Amino acid sequence: MMLRVFVTLKPSVLDPQGMTIQKTLAGLGYSQVEEVRQGKYFEIRWAGDLSAREERDKVETIVARVLSNPVIEGYRIEWPQEIPA
Amino acid sequence: MMLRVFVTLKPSVLDPQGMTIQKTLAGLGYSQVEEVRQGKYFEIRWAGDLSAREERDKVETIVARVLSNPVIEGYRIEWPQEIPA
Amino acid sequence: MKTGVVVFPGSNCDHDTYHVLKHVLGTDARFIWHGDAHLHDCDVIVLPGGFSYGDYLRTGAIARFSPVMQAVKEFARRGGFVLGICNGFQILQEAGLLPGAMLRNRGLKFICRPVDLRAERTDLAFTRAYEPGQVLRMPIAHNEGSFYVSPEELNHLERNGRVVLRYSSPSGEVCDAANPNGSLNNIAALINEEGNVMGMMPHPERASELCLGSEDGKGIFVSLLKAVESKNPRIQESKNGPRGLSFLNS
Amino acid sequence: MIPTDISPETISQHGLTPEEYQRICEILGRQPTFTELGIFSVMWSEHCSYKSSKIHLRRLPHQGPCVVQGPGENAGVVDIGDGLVAVFKIESHNHPSFIEPYQGAATGVGGIIRDIFTMGARPIALMDALHFGFIDDPKNRMILEGVVAGVGGYGNCIGIPTVGGQTVFSRHYANNPLVNVFCLGIARRDQIFYGRATGVGNPVIYVGARTGRDGIHGATMASEEFDERSEEKRPTVQVGDPFLEKLLLEACLEAMHSGLVVGIQDMGAAGLTCSTCEMGSRAGTGVEIELDRVPQREAGMTAYEIMLSESQERMLLVTREENEPKVLEIFTRWGLDAATIGRVTGDGMLRVLQSGTIVAEVPNRPLADGAPVYNRPMKRPAYLDEARAFGADLVAPPRDWEQAVIRMMSSPNLCRKRWIWEQYDHMVRTNTLVGPGADASILRLKGKERRLAISTDCNPRYCYLDPAAGARAAVAEACRNIVCSGGTPLAATNCLNFASPENPETMWQFSQTVDGIREACQALGTPITGGNVSFYNETNGIGVYPTPVIGMVGIVERESHITPAAFREAGDVVLLLGPEEVSLAGSEYLEVFHNRVEGVPVPVRLELEKRIESFLGNAVREGWVRSAHDCSEGGLLVTALESALLAYPRLGIELRISSPLMPHQALFGEGPSRVVLSAPEQNLQKLLDRAREMGVLLRPCGRVTSLKEVRVVYNDADILSVQVAAIFETWDRALESWLQAARMNETTDEHR
Numbered sequence A, B: 001m002m003l004r005v006f007v008t009l010k011p012s013v014l015d016p017q018g019m020t021i022q023k024t025l026a027g028l029g030y031s032q033v034e035e036v037r038q039g040k041y042f043e044i045r046w047a048g049d050l051s052a053r054e055e056r057d058k059v060e061t062i063v064a065r066v067l068s069n070p071v072i073e074g075y076r077i078e079w080p081q082e083i084p085a
Numbered sequence C: 001m002k003t004g005v006v007v008f009p010g011s012n013c014d015h016d017t018y019h020v021l022k023h024v025l026g027t028d029a030r031f032i033w034h035g036d037a038h039l040h041d042c043d044v045i046v047l048p049g050g051f052s053y054g055d056y057l058r059t060g061a062i063a064r065f066s067p068v069m070q071a072v073k074e075f076a077r078r079g080g081f082v083l084g085i086c087n088g089f090q091i092l093q094e095a096g097l098l099p100g101a102m103l104r105n106r107g108l109k110f111i112c113r114p115v116d117l118r119a120e121r122t123d124l125a126f127t128r129a130y131e132p133g134q135v136l137r138m139p140i141a142h143n144e145g146s147f148y149v150s151p152e153e154l155n156h157l158e159r160n161g162r163v164v165l166r167y168s169s170p171s172g173e174v175c176d177a178a179n180p181n182g183s184l185n186n187i188a189a190l191i192n193e194e195g196n197v198m199g200m201m202p203h204p205e206r207a208s209e210l211c212l213g214s215e216d217g218k219g220i221f222v223s224l225l226k227a228v229e230s231k232n233p234r235i236q237e238s239k240n241g242p243r244g245l246s247f248l249n250s
Numbered sequence D: 001m002i003p004t005d006i007s008p009e010t011i012s013q014h015g016l017t018p019e020e021y022q023r024i025c026e027i028l029g030r031q032p033t034f035t036e037l038g039i040f041s042v043m044w045s046e047h048c049s050y051k052s053s054k055i056h057l058r059r060l061p062h063q064g065p066c067v068v069q070g071p072g073e074n075a076g077v078v079d080i081g082d083g084l085v086a087v088f089k090i091e092s093h094n095h096p097s098f099i100e101p102y103q104g105a106a107t108g109v110g111g112i113i114r115d116i117f118t119m120g121a122r123p124i125a126l127m128d129a130l131h132f133g134f135i136d137d138p139k140n141r142m143i144l145e146g147v148v149a150g151v152g153g154y155g156n157c158i159g160i161p162t163v164g165g166q167t168v169f170s171r172h173y174a175n176n177p178l179v180n181v182f183c184l185g186i187a188r189r190d191q192i193f194y195g196r197a198t199g200v201g202n203p204v205i206y207v208g209a210r211t212g213r214d215g216i217h218g219a220t221m222a223s224e225e226f227d228e229r230s231e232e233k234r235p236t237v238q239v240g241d242p243f244l245e246k247l248l249l250e251a252c253l254e255a256m257h258s259g260l261v262v263g264i265q266d267m268g269a270a271g272l273t274c275s276t277c278e279m280g281s282r283a284g285t286g287v288e289i290e291l292d293r294v295p296q297r298e299a300g301m302t303a304y305e306i307m308l309s310e311s312q313e314r315m316l317l318v319t320r321e322e323n324e325p326k327v328l329e330i331f332t333r334w335g336l337d338a339a340t341i342g343r344v345t346g347d348g349m350l351r352v353l354q355s356g357t358i359v360a361e362v363p364n365r366p367l368a369d370g371a372p373v374y375n376r377p378m379k380r381p382a383y384l385d386e387a388r389a390f391g392a393d394l395v396a397p398p399r400d401w402e403q404a405v406i407r408m409m410s411s412p413n414l415c416r417k418r419w420i421w422e423q424y425d426h427m428v429r430t431n432t433l434v435g436p437g438a439d440a441s442i443l444r445l446k447g448k449e450r451r452l453a454i455s456t457d458c459n460p461r462y463c464y465l466d467p468a469a470g471a472r473a474a475v476a477e478a479c480r481n482i483v484c485s486g487g488t489p490l491a492a493t494n495c496l497n498f499a500s501p502e503n504p505e506t507m508w509q510f511s512q513t514v515d516g517i518r519e520a521c522q523a524l525g526t527p528i529t530g531g532n533v534s535f536y537n538e539t540n541g542i543g544v545y546p547t548p549v550i551g552m553v554g555i556v557e558r559e560s561h562i563t564p565a566a567f568r569e570a571g572d573v574v575l576l577l578g579p580e581e582v583s584l585a586g587s588e589y590l591e592v593f594h595n596r597v598e599g600v601p602v603p604v605r606l607e608l609e610k611r612i613e614s615f616l617g618n619a620v621r622e623g624w625v626r627s628a629h630d631c632s633e634g635g636l637l638v639t640a641l642e643s644a645l646l647a648y649p650r651l652g653i654e655l656r657i658s659s660p661l662m663p664h665q666a667l668f669g670e671g672p673s674r675v676v677l678s679a680p681e682q683n684l685q686k687l688l689d690r691a692r693e694m695g696v697l698l699r700p701c702g703r704v705t706s707l708k709e710v711r712v713v714y715n716d717a718d719i720l721s722v723q724v725a726a727i728f729e730t731w732d733r734a735l736e737s738w739l740q741a742a743r744m745n746e747t748t749d750e751h752r
Ligand SMILES: Nc1ncnc2c1ncn2[C@@H]1O[C@H](COP(=O)(O)OP(=O)(O)O)[C@@H](O)[C@H]1O
Pocket: D047, D048, D057, D060, D070, D071, D072, D073, D074, D075, D076, D115, D268, D269, D274, D494, D495, D496, D528, D529, D530, D531, D532, D533
């Protein structure tokens, strides 16, 4: 099964990359771009059965502890469609 | 309006970061993790009206020309819910 | 001979390259601001290393939109010599002047150390100072230097002799152990089809004076000097650099 | 201005004592507003006010013929001839690096770089002195990896080479890593800038990054011990933007060199508050600012937040009215935010307005310099007697010498730190003549004959066992490193990392340390031009070793004086310079083999040190020696081996030692003022004669060989014969292997 994970900087944490991209796009004439925030995106192929709560807890642990840095980042997990959130 | 953009390495391109994460996780005992691919995720605050086709074309141009490199990357744009894909 | 070093916001090997062109080789060197739309009659344009725009987004991705890059493209199209070093190479790739892209080093770390390189092409305007098969020692300093192109393109590049330098052992053996970053076929430098645009990840400007440990990189600049002279024997008068950049010479 | 009622709880949350609060009320003649309370709390924090250390720091010698600017400004300045000055300083970023290692270290680098270019100097080199807990603990491993990536991430991107440093591992730094960064810059002597808001009516301009809510209370955080609740302070983490700082650096230097700047200061700890009141205080003026004009990243920030924000990459400068447009033009051209946010006034007040109302009005002088000065109680630590009583001589010699050598050379403290410095661009700007891995790093100044040598040093074990002697040893070692490399020491900066000053034992250590630095600097002729104090490096009552990191700057007169630590020619004689006396007390050997940090290390005799350095300097400059390597941690055998390993794979070494000591005492024992030299046979007599004349001990102790083998003959018995390659491999890869092993362990411990 395929999981998707989004890791983003917490809202008050500075995102120099996003800001630089926004400035560049504005410079290229795209003034509609008011703000850009850059995050990470992971696609994970998971061999276990994600309908089991335990399995989902494991994913949560991995994302919280390995894929993201809790000091400055938050995350969101997108489960496969068949799994309830 | 908020747009979401995913930029991922093309399937044929090696992803050393994803591979390292997969190995680390396997080392930690998470053998369910068969593959990890790491990409980029952008949240863009767009001031224009995305129901207009032209506006959406502009977004497409930005994503194709600036946010991703066609030599190695593909992308996907997630429009705000009210906008048809 | 007039040489130009392009200064992007975040370029940081600009002074080093300028120093070699001006003080080691004695050319009429100048800085060219990224916002300039023309190249001040330079015979050679160098895109130096560094972190243009912080290397945010992707290495070289934002620099390619600078006004000066239009001029560089035009200059290259007319046959002018363009050398991209490290970040300069990445900018040339993003700008479509050289093929492929640089992925993150396979060790996922920035690497700064001298490496050995085997010269594959010594018949080019950039490399005539070297002997065929000569092994050169120059430093690398990058986080994204793993050269990638599609398999078809790689084939094409190899068949057409577009690889100029490869990471090798000190004796010139091209092997995986000598590959610092995971580049396909150990590729460290490439030439375009016309032979006037070269990109290289190693830093020749850091290996052009003996007191820095190696003079092996100087051959790149010396070759270019000769190439320009044979193309255009008239020695040009030196002029002052563009206004407002003199403080960069400190 | 509405006086707010401020509860005792609010006062203590701001890290202020009731007495300090009383003093604030006296200064103001009324109760402070909430914003004013915040302003006082950051300025009067230990980090900014030096309230516990000031009384001691006065004892440091800061005068000398070369000193242009001593302590009190953003960085020290010394004359290096040719109309140039060297501007340098060292700073700590310990607490932030524990909370978020990458960003903590990165912003530490950014901060010290700003301190240097604030003075009008172009930064040319960085060095980092890092102290970690042992990396078999996953937390320490992650801190190490994060810190190193952070130092590199910032320094590499901004394009200033990190040319050296030091890395120390000890269990005393678990939970309290120390991240000290030294920066060196060069300016013209007639173009030095100061953080002074002179000229009533002059505009005050804010340049650089926009202000966000990050780092609020960073300065007070660095002034408190850690406990479990530290986690809650995490949202204040600052993120560095090296790209922006690169632009800021270029733009500021351009503005300064165009004659447009009257005074300038970076916004570091305590941000806008600190820069405004310090610039006013130094100039004896007032500063009035309007917060609505401050470029802001987030909406709805309060006056309190704007004044206390520690957003990075910001500077405050004062210009003349007529130059204001030119200044703004320069920053705009570099793509930076710049805004005139106020004026210099004549009334000595820091006045802050928001939406037309005054939200803070505080006299600059007492705010910046009037923090209470504490003469905190001191007490000789209880641990000392026990720790020093140890009879180190009783420790048994190793049974297997080959294994012993391998174990020493691969210990975290002695192994090669290549894994760290390969992640740093140590060559950019092409001035690095000698980079990481040497005794001192050497930088050329293009177009000038002179070169600069720099070194950072401290042996915290010695400091723990005797703070004053340890501090003397640190200064002496820093000087010796410069001399070994071919230079003459000139002046120094220091970063004093200690536990809580509220503990009388810590204060005793601190006071002793200052005395030690003073004595050594006086004896060796190297004034202290500035530095930094970091207290509260303590978690749950466990503090760091007293760690005074010394950053030394010296001059190398000629290229030919540069002398490597590596052996160069087979057949050369290996010599040991310096006193006989060594001990295993406080040695690396004792810790590696017995896990003990005990005993009384041999103290450095400063008069002798001076003579040895003078002999050494002479021998090096005359070209009589081919290599010189300071003999410190690990003792004679480790030092001699390093000289061979640095020449790998060309050379080997044969050591012949005769001594009444047991072999491990002689070979791994540590003592001060010692150097391993190599010299061609024909220079031997000259060297020995000169040594005798100068009253220093110099003994031949072996030979450089072409055999690629290490052989040690001790009192005529062969005790070791091993391939250099075998030692090289472990020494070169040990750090990587430790990290690898640590990762494997985590698998089993943490996650099962
Ligand atoms: N250990 C020290 N020895 C000598 N001077 C010191 C020491 N620590 C701090 N100082 C001096 O005190 C002044 C204020 O410290 P500083 O670290 O610059 O504050 P900030 O963090 O605001 O830059 C500086 O001039 C500095 O050189």
